[in-house]
Amino acid sequence: MANQKVLDEVVTKVNELLAQSPVKDVEKNLRVMLGGLFTRLDLVTREEFEVQQEVLQRTREKLTALETRVAALEAAAKADLSNTLDVPPETLDDLSETE
Structure with a gap:
């Protein structure tokens, strides 16, 4: 130690x-x-610090990937809903802002 x-x-x-x-x-x-x-x-070793730093970096990368994926899924869902209702996507944006 x-x-x-x-x-x-x-x-x-x-x-x-x-x-x-x-x-x-x-x-x-x-x-x-x-x-x-x-x-x-209440000190930590350098090794423990570096391990936690790597875990945090991987978590940030996963969060960024998930945020990108959610944005793509929301855009696809909005486009599908727009096509189904035959409504321009801007109208759906206006509806989601009032909620």
Whole structure:
């Protein structure tokens, strides 16, 4: 997990700085503190973000395709109704606007 990697890197750097220090509890306390901070931030990994981004892109593409299809079906239905009633399509547009 990315959070664990970042936490480990920070702890490693702090360990390097405090290698000569008699304070060994600093690592433990820092790990607990940073772990709590990352948990509260409710972060997602880059991988999870990219997966959701791809899902959103596919959803947008499907929505666009469906909107195009619905528009074509509405136009075809309007043309069929116009031919059946022998009414100009503009008249049907006027009727749909009053609804």
